[in-house]
Amino acid sequence: MKVQSVKIDNIPVLIWGEKSDNLYIHVHGKMSSKEYAEDFAKIANSKGIQTLSFDLPEHGERKDNDYRCDIWNGMRDLSAIADYAFSYWKNISLFACSLGAYFSLNTYADRKFTKCLFQSPVLDMEYLIKQMFIWFDVTEERLCIEKEIPTPIDTLRWDYYQYVKEHPIEKWNIPTLILYGAKDNLQSVDVIQKFVKAHDCKLTISQDSEHPFIENEDIKIVRAWLEENI
Numbered sequence: 001m002k003v004q005s006v007k008i009d010n011i012p013v014l015i016w017g018e019k020s021d022n023l024y025i026h027v028h029g030k031m032s033s034k035e036y037a038e039d040f041a042k043i044a045n046s047k048g049i050q051t052l053s054f055d056l057p058e059h060g061e062r063k064d065n066d067y068r069c070d071i072w073n074g075m076r077d078l079s080a081i082a083d084y085a086f087s088y089w090k091n092i093s094l095f096a097c098s099l100g101a102y103f104s105l106n107t108y109a110d111r112k113f114t115k116c117l118f119q120s121p122v123l124d125m126e127y128l129i130k131q132m133f134i135w136f137d138v139t140e141e142r143l144c145i146e147k148e149i150p151t152p153i154d155t156l157r158w159d160y161y162q163y164v165k166e167h168p169i170e171k172w173n174i175p176t177l178i179l180y181g182a183k184d185n186l187q188s189v190d191v192i193q194k195f196v197k198a199h200d201c202k203l204t205i206s207q208d209s210e211h212p213f214i215e216n217e218d219i220k221i222v223r224a225w226l227e228e229n230i
Contacts, residue, residue: 001045008054009080012061016041017050023089024230025081026053029098029120030069030154033060040095043226050089054081056100071163074103082111094174095230098122098186098211109171116176117229119222120184120211123195125164128186132156169195176201179225181209181218 004015014034024044026037037053044051055062057077058069067073085092093115096104101121122128133139136151140161143149149156178201180192189205196203204225209218 001042003041008084009077011054011077011080013052013054013081015050015052017045018048020048020050021090022049022093023085023091024049024051024093024095025085026051027078027094027096027100027104028053028056028059029100031059032097035060039223040226040230043223044230047230049093049230051095052081052085056103070157070160071103071106074099075107078103078107082108086111093117095119096121105169105172106167108174111174113174116174117226118176118178119225120181120186120213121178121192122187123169124187124191126161126168127188127191129156129161129164131186172199177229178203179213179222180205181211181213182207183209184211186211 001016002018006013006015012034014037016037024040026040028034028036034053034055037051041051041053054077056069057065057067057073091114094104094108094113095117097119099122101118101123102125105123132151132153138149138151138156143156143158143161147158176199178192178196180187180189180203182189182205192203195201206213206218206221209221213219213222
């Protein structure tokens, strides 16, 4: 499969597959990189669709850059990627995983995507941050005073928490399919179901899967879901 390496606004990008009018923008999750799009891109290429994947801030080729992986930088990068994609392709769809889904929800609500696929999406960041408060014995008052508190998962930041509370996801009109693991501890099934109902999404729940979908059986489940829905 053909793979082209380019930079868009200094963002490292891979464009996968044979030339086509059809494209998926692939937004990875935390601790991933643009290269993880390979399996997705192979399936998409078999259906005549190209894939554009890129490194989020602090990921892949950008790990050592002094450019924080926060909502503001994430939105700036996703906007630059979409501006490029909509300039060169006719029919554009979206795949986003975990944190990438949250960035996409905040950035792409007004974009004319054909379809959206979310895997293990973070749909309610306020819920996740409040879970982290519980897990790591942090209070809202302490975070307000200290502004930043490192945890084993990520650094809790007051400015990010304020953004999240002030910008709940309300608008999302793109036809969306979601793959969710019932053992996902980052988003409850109630959070997922609420979003699905509000935005008329198609939901697939894998009963024995956790958030990363990392076990051998999980990988088969993801592949089958992609084969069916890309």
